[in-house]
Amino acid sequence: MCGIVGYVGKLNAQNVIISGLEKLEYRGYDSAGIAVIGKDGMNSAKFKGRLSVLAKYLEEHPIEGTIGIGHTRWATHGVPSDENAHPHFNKDKTIAVIHNGIIENYLELKAMLLEKGYEFRSQTDTEVVAHLFDFYYDGDLLQTAFKVENAIRGTYAILAIHQDSPNEFVALRCEAPLVIGYGNGENFVASDIPAVLEYTREVAFLENGEIAHVTANNVTVYNTKKEIVHKKPFTVEWSLDAATKGGYDHFMLKEIHEQPQGIRDTINNRIDGKGYIKLDDIKLTKEEIQKFDKIYIVACGTAYHAGCVGKYAIEKLAKIPVVCDIASEFRYRDPFVDNKTLVILVSQSGETADTLAALREARRKGARILSITNVVGSSIARESDDVFYTWAGPEIAVASTKAYTTQLVAFYMIALTLALAKNTISERTYFMLIDQIKQAADILEEMLKDDTQEKEVAELIKDKNALFYLGRGVDMQTAKEMALKLKEISYIYAESFAAGELKHGPIALIENGTPVIAISTQEPMIEKMVSNIQEVKARGAYVIGIASEGDNLISSVCDKVIYVPKIDDLLAPLISVVPGQLIAYHTTCLKGLDVDKPRNLAKSVTVE
Numbered sequence: 030m031c032g033i034v035g036y037v038g039k040l041n042a043q044n045v046i047i048s049g050l051e052k053l054e055y056r057g058y059d060s061a062g063i064a065v066i067g068k069d070g071m072n073s074a075k076f077k078g079r080l081s082v083l084a085k086y087l088e089e090h091p092i093e094g095t096i097g098i099g100h101t102r103w104a105t106h107g108v109p110s111d112e113n114a115h116p117h118f119n120k121d122k123t124i125a126v127i128h129n130g131i132i133e134n135y136l137e138l139k140a141m142l143l144e145k146g147y148e149f150r151s152q153t154d155t156e157v158v159a160h161l162f163d164f165y166y167d168g169d170l171l172q173t174a175f176k177v178e179n180a181i182r183g184t185y186a187i188l189a190i191h192q193d194s195p196n197e198f199v200a201l202r203c204e205a206p207l208v209i210g211y212g213n214g215e216n217f218v219a220s221d222i223p224a225v226l227e228y229t230r231e232v233a234f235l236e237n238g239e240i241a242h243v244t245a246n247n248v249t250v251y252n253t254k255k256e257i258v259h260k261k262p263f264t265v266e267w268s269l270d271a272a273t274k275g276g277y278d279h280f281m282l283k284e285i286h287e288q289p290q291g292i293r294d295t296i297n298n299r300i301d302g303k304g305y306i307k308l309d310d311i312k313l314t315k316e317e318i319q320k321f322d323k324i325y326i327v328a329c330g331t332a333y334h335a336g337c338v339g340k341y342a343i344e345k346l347a348k349i350p351v352v353c354d355i356a357s358e359f360r361y362r363d364p365f366v367d368n369k370t371l372v373i374l375v376s377q378s379g380e381t382a383d384t385l386a387a388l389r390e391a392r393r394k395g396a397r398i399l400s401i402t403n404v405v406g407s408s409i410a411r412e413s414d415d416v417f418y419t420w421a422g423p424e425i426a427v428a429s430t431k432a433y434t435t436q437l438v439a440f441y442m443i444a445l446t447l448a449l450a451k452n453t454i455s456e457r458t459y460f461m462l463i464d465q466i467k468q469a470a471d472i473l474e475e476m477l478k479d480d481t482q483e484k485e486v487a488e489l490i491k492d493k494n495a496l497f498y499l500g501r502g503v504d505m506q507t508a509k510e511m512a513l514k515l516k517e518i519s520y521i522y523a524e525s526f527a528a529g530e531l532k533h534g535p536i537a538l539i540e541n542g543t544p545v546i547a548i549s550t551q552e553p554m555i556e557k558m559v560s561n562i563q564e565v566k567a568r569g570a571y572v573i574g575i576a577s578e579g580d581n582l583i584s585s586v587c588d589k590v591i592y593v594p595k596i597d598d599l600l601a602p603l604i605s606v607v608p609g610q611l612i613a614y615h616t617t618c619l620k621g622l623d624v625d626k627p628r629n630l631a632k633s634v635t636v637e
């Protein structure tokens with residue numbers, strides 16, 4: 030959740046670092062800091078608050094030097110404050126350290142260091158690392174890093190520099206992500222790819238336990254046995270624009286509009302010359318697929334909602350029973366997972382701690398592990414047997430949109446692949462659905478040209494305290510996702526219900542003027558939805574329908590209807606979620622809130 034940038038080369042390190050941290054702001058943070066080694070030794074600055082506070086200070090007090098480290102902190106130990114901001118230093122400020130993660134044995138290390146006369150200025154676990162570097166330092170920064178790595182336990186991405194070694198820095202990785210950016214006469218290490226894209230496209234991820242020794246002309250990676258690990262950099266296809274707003278007011282709106290392309294990229298690269306799906310990162314054989322007697326889908330938040338739609342797709346098409354579980358619950362219920370279980374982990378970032386922990390529990394129980402993720406080389410991807418990469422491009426806004434729809438595409442393609450292998454659908458249905466998934470991109474492109482109706486709904490609900498979403502079947506899953514979108518960025522209380530569940534309690538919440546959004550795209554359930562809408566109307570609700578074109582029944586009972594083009598019932602969530610995304614977006618804009626960085630939230634939740 031913190032942002033990390035390290036640089037050594039020929040440019041002004043301060044500029045490279047601040048620019049890189051700006052690209053990582055989406056990760057959520059509450060303070061920022063930098064340390065640079067220049068002709069006059071170590072210089073630094075760190076402040077509570079937005080990165081702009083640090084940048085403004087540096088404009089007035091520039092720090093010269095071509096090697097440095099910078100950090101945006103998401104508080105775990107110690108409140109957000111200047112003192113608790115990173116970097117942290119040893120006593121004589123010759124060593125600077127930045128860190129993302131949690132040092133789990135920091136208290137025992139702190140006690141040992143206090144006994145040896147070390148003094149602490151902050152409440153953080155990270156400061157222990159700075160003093161450990163001092164404690165072990167014998168003139169060789171890399172050897173010191175090995176000793177520090179051996180002493181600490183927990184999750185960490187750490188960068189360290191020493192004033193006496195102004196041409197090198199070290200990077201240590203365990204669980205929290207670190208990516209190396211390979212330049213020409215300069216090198217970078219950062220928490221995520223967007224931070225280095227302005228300078229290089231050649232990148233490689235550090236694995237757990239690896240230590241990188243970085244100079245301007247060389248990056249050497251070692252494992253815990255001090256053996257050199259040869260990294261094979263890959264070329265990032267993302268344009269820098271993909272990591273910036275591209276002319277939209279917010280990342281979220283840009284990413285909503287990128288959904289058609291995300292769907293195309295995710296499916297089109299995986300159809301062979303005969304029109305069949307080919308999942309190049311999935312090595313499952315037909316025999317192995319036949320062996321599965323159940324599937325678990327495990328994720329958090331929006332990824333979990335995508336999994337709930339995936340459950341319908343797999344059960345309907347491949348006739349395999351599916352359990353959809355929240356990652357933070359999965360490993361505490363002793364799930365029925367064994368070597369005949371396929372466990373599908375879904376995670377946009379590929380770094381969500383709860384989901385990674387669930388993966389490891391599934392692994393321990395002998396399951397086959399397939400992950401759906403948007404980040405190449407992420408922790409969850411690297412620990413899976415098979416990976417389905419969504420190619421949505423970097424998703425910067427905290428509120429997930431294009432990751433969700435591309436995760437749906439992933440599930441439809443996996444369900445179709447499983448179904449064909451198990452011969453549970455006809456080739457006619459198989460090709461029809463593939464064709465409709467492709468059409469969904471074109472339909473969305475057309476829909477996104479006009480969001481007038483969503484803006485009108487936003488005007489209607491922006492001052493409301495609560496709002497309810499109803500649906501049946503896959504529409505109920507869409508309702509969950511729409512409710513999360515609204516509540517996480519507009520802070521309006523929003524809840525979703527299975528429409529048939531209303532009369533068992535929730536309908537008591539309905540009073541005069543309560544806004545209700547009813548999603549009704551499922552042909553066989555339209556009449557039931559009409560009855561449910563009439564139930565809430567009778568209690569004074571204001572009902573906005575989201576329905577398929579041609580469904581006139583709905584307009585006879587709703588106060589307003591947003592029609593979406595007709596598509597196969599199973600694929601409807603690909604389309605019908607978008608009005609909900611736009612309603613959440615416009616409502617938040619009308620309320621003048623921070624669309625891309627909502628309060629209390631982070632883009633990647635790398636702590637449990």
Ligand code: AGP
Nearest residue numbers: 330331332376377378381428429
């Ligand atoms: C969704 O809008 C939220 N940002 C959040 O629920 C998110 O989906 C969840 O934290 C899972 O993140 P992941 O997909 O990166 O694992």
